[in-house]
Amino acid sequence: MANNTSKMSKEEQLDWYDRTHKNWRSWGSWFSWGSPVGLGLFFIAVCFCIWLLGQTFGWN
Template sequence: MSDKKTLQEIEKEHRDSHFAEKSMQYWRSWGSWFSWGSPVGLGLFFIETAVAAWIVAQIVK
């Protein structure tokens, strides 16, 4: 048996890895917006915390 890959196998691996890389690049860009270090992510965290505290305060009344 030969350990060499055919041209079709190499092309398929390249296409598959390229697709995965592109889709992960998209999610990485969203992750940078909603991370703890970004103003957007930190702002959303504080807004969600305030809303949760308000809901709890309404229930406790």
């Protein structure tokens, strides 16, 4: 099912774009590099990977 936006007016196209991308923008704002939440999760994931490698290979 193709979405034909060429038959929509400019205002309808903007409304459609806002409705279809609204949820992705909200996720992006929380998990982006500029967000403390996203940056914190990134560092936690890196630390976990380093810890896991250390446990696996016996690094001291």
